[in-house]
Amino acid sequence: xxxxxxxxxxxxxxxxxxxxxxxxxxxxxxxxxxxxxxxxxxxxxxxxxxxxxxxxxxxxxxxxxxxxxxxxxxxxxxxxxxxxxxxxxxxxxxxxxxxxxxxxxxxxxxxxxxxxxxxxxxxxxxxxxxxxxxxxxxxxxxxxxxxxxxxxxxxxxxxxxxxxxxxxxxxxxxxxxxxxxxxxxxxxxxxxxxxxxxxxxxxxxxxxxxxxxxxxxxxxxxxxxxxxxxxxxxxxxxxxxxxxxxxxxxxxxxxxxxxxxxxxxxxxxxxxxxxxxxxxxxxxxxxxxxxxxxxxxxxxxxxxxxxxxxxxxxxxxxx
Amino acid sequence: xxxxxxxxxxxxxxxxxxxxxxxxxxxxxxxxxxxxxxxxxxxxxxxxxxxxxxxxxxxxxxxxxxxxxxxxxxxxxxxxxxxxxxxxxxxxxxxxxxxxxxxxxxxxxxxxxxxxxxxxxxxxxxxxxxxxxxxxxxxxxxxxxxxxxxxxxxxxxxxxxxxxxxxxxxxxxxxxxxxxxxxxxxxxxxxxxxxxxxxxxxxxxxxxxxxxxxxxxxxxxxxxxxxxxxxxxxxxxxxxxxxxxxxxxxxxx
Numbered sequence: 001x002x003x004x005x006x007x008x009x010x011x012x013x014x015x016x017x018x019x020x021x022x023x024x025x026x027x028x029x030x031x032x033x034x035x036x037x038x039x040x041x042x043x044x045x046x047x048x049x050x051x052x053x054x055x056x057x058x059x060x061x062x063x064x065x066x067x068x069x070x071x072x073x074x075x076x077x078x079x080x081x082x083x084x085x086x087x088x089x090x091x092x093x094x095x096x097x098x099x100x101x102x103x104x105x106x107x108x109x110x111x112x113x114x115x116x117x118x119x120x121x122x123x124x125x126x127x128x129x130x131x132x133x134x135x136x137x138x139x140x141x142x143x144x145x146x147x148x149x150x151x152x153x154x155x156x157x158x159x160x161x162x163x164x165x166x167x168x169x170x171x172x173x174x175x176x177x178x179x180x181x182x183x184x185x186x187x188x189x190x191x192x193x194x195x196x197x198x199x200x201x202x203x204x205x206x207x208x209x210x211x212x213x214x215x216x217x218x219x220x221x222x223x224x225x226x227x228x229x230x231x232x233x234x235x236x237x238x239x240x241x242x243x244x245x246x247x248x249x250x251x252x253x254x255x256x257x258x259x260x261x262x263x264x265x266x267x268x269x270x271x272x273x274x275x276x277x278x279x280x281x282x283x284x285x286x287x288x289x290x291x292x293x294x295x296x297x298x299x300x301x302x303x304x305x306x307x308x309x310x311x312x313x314x315x316x317x318x319x
Numbered sequence: 320x321x322x323x324x325x326x327x328x329x330x331x332x333x334x335x336x337x338x339x340x341x342x343x344x345x346x347x348x349x350x351x352x353x354x355x356x357x358x359x360x361x362x363x364x365x366x367x368x369x370x371x372x373x374x375x376x377x378x379x380x381x382x383x384x385x386x387x388x389x390x391x392x393x394x395x396x397x398x399x400x401x402x403x404x405x406x407x408x409x410x411x412x413x414x415x416x417x418x419x420x421x422x423x424x425x426x427x428x429x430x431x432x433x434x435x436x437x438x439x440x441x442x443x444x445x446x447x448x449x450x451x452x453x454x455x456x457x458x459x460x461x462x463x464x465x466x467x468x469x470x471x472x473x474x475x476x477x478x479x480x481x482x483x484x485x486x487x488x489x490x491x492x493x494x495x496x497x498x499x500x501x502x503x504x505x506x507x508x509x510x511x512x513x514x515x516x517x518x519x520x521x522x523x524x525x526x527x528x529x530x531x532x533x534x535x536x537x538x539x540x541x542x543x544x545x546x547x548x549x550x551x552x553x554x555x556x557x558x559x560x561x562x563x564x565x566x567x568x569x570x571x572x
Binding site for chain 2: 037
């Protein structure tokens with residue numbers, strides 16, 4: 001089982017995930033790829049074999065009004081291929097997670113078109129890196145817009161309209177308030193798109209009252225036999241939140257204490273939850289899978305969990 | 320998690336060595352710099368490139384004087400970069416061609432106080448514009464930064480990431496102090512942004528016996544000790560410096 005984490009590296013000062021310059025400063029995909037190469041060097045040193053790349057890796061790659069950025073993926077064919085080779089050499093499983101602004105099922109045609117362009121651009125990068133089918137593109141279904149059936153229908157329709165190369169990389173994830181595991185299983189039935197199980201989202205939104213292993217199995221079985229499934233795992237935040245608020249009409253700021261929400265990620269992973277979850281999957285003999293840890297401490301959370309597992313559940317740590 | 324040096328997305332700068340006039344002309348007129356693909360530093364990505372000029376540059380030598388925005392990275396063969404050198408032994412090797420914008424002169428040069436080997440230094444734009452000497456450029460974790468600040472406040476002159484070579488392996492000493500009667504290696508241990516998470520460090524660990532054989536007095540400090548009792552750590556370091564008759568001001572280590 002590979003453990004991975006998303007985007008930002010905290011374990012070494014100075015590592016950036018991508019070129020974050022604004023358009024006026026001419027950001028470039030090749031600069032992002034140089035940053036990504038540095039991240040790979042770090043991952044290799046930490047023996048981490050799964051990583052989610054920044055969704056803005058190619059800056060403004062599908063921005064409808066900044067067409068002068070659109071050629072960067074073609075310009076960087078060689079650099080993408082070299083980064084892909086490096087990932088392969090380190091046994092690194094890569095992925096993208098489409099950003100919140102990518103809403104394939106939007107009732108607004110221009111947003112839907114832009115979203116499809118994002119999917120296509122990111123899929124092209126994975127292709128140009130020459131990555132195996134396990135390098136996927138994760139998306140949520142999107143909004144409900146007052147009519148869940150129509151919203152689901154629009155997602156299915158736009159999914160079918162994507163070019164083959166892009167659709168083959170797409171996987172759909174359950175979210176924490178709109179589309180449950182039961183909802184996304186309909187997408188798989190209609191389109192064959194694999195389902196990505198998110199542990200925290202499942203616990204926050206499970207209207208079908210599925211058991212944990214039932215929902216997990218349903219998602220794992222949706223992946224092609226030759227591709228190892230992956231899932232998202234995070235623990236709910238339990239600590240107090242400190243929120244800064246500005247008084248209307250003045251510069252006064254005050255700090256408020258707030259209880260956490262159950263859908264917020266914690267800084268680290270609760271090792272007991274994680275171990276129980278993995279043991280439950282093993283007891284049911286479910287397909288092996290990889291796990292992306294979604295915690296605020298990013299790679300530090302992964303390294304810490306690895307130490308916890310070695311101490312508390314060596315059979316999982318060394319699986 | 321709190322917002323700090325680790326998570327801030329400040330513009331990054333790669334300081335690279337410029338050791339001849341031809342390459343300086345290429346950087347200024349043609350707008351590029353090259354790095355061998357196989358020997359690229361572990362942190363190559365940056366928004367700006369700054370140039371540390373070596374002894375070939377007369378009055379501008381041994382200092383960082385210029386920087387430029389990075390426009391693009393290419394991966395190309397040496398042959399296509401320098402077509403007038405088709406018989407070069409590395410003609411077919413791959414290089415990063417770092418395409419840059421116009422060179423800007425820094426408000427003030429950043430000199431190297433001690434003549435030491437410099438290759439690449441990853442830093443931030445803010446540090447580049449504020450640095451008074453090369454050692455201000457390095458970008459360590461919170462514990463390293465705390466000790467560096469304490470050194471500056473107490474007038475302790477140190478070299479950061481001082482390079483050593485042991486057979487084929489390259490090492491760096493976190494802080495090297497050059498004294499009249501010897502040399503002190505201050506090495507921080509187990510330090511990460513989070514004290515009890517083990518991150519594998521960039522440089523392999525060098526044995527104290529090997530350092531002692533090369534004439535170094537070694538002082539190791541766990542990161543937590545430095546955070547909790549900085550004054551007593553500084554006392555130990557200053558005691559060791561005093562035993563070696565104080566810091567030396569000579570340029571060569």
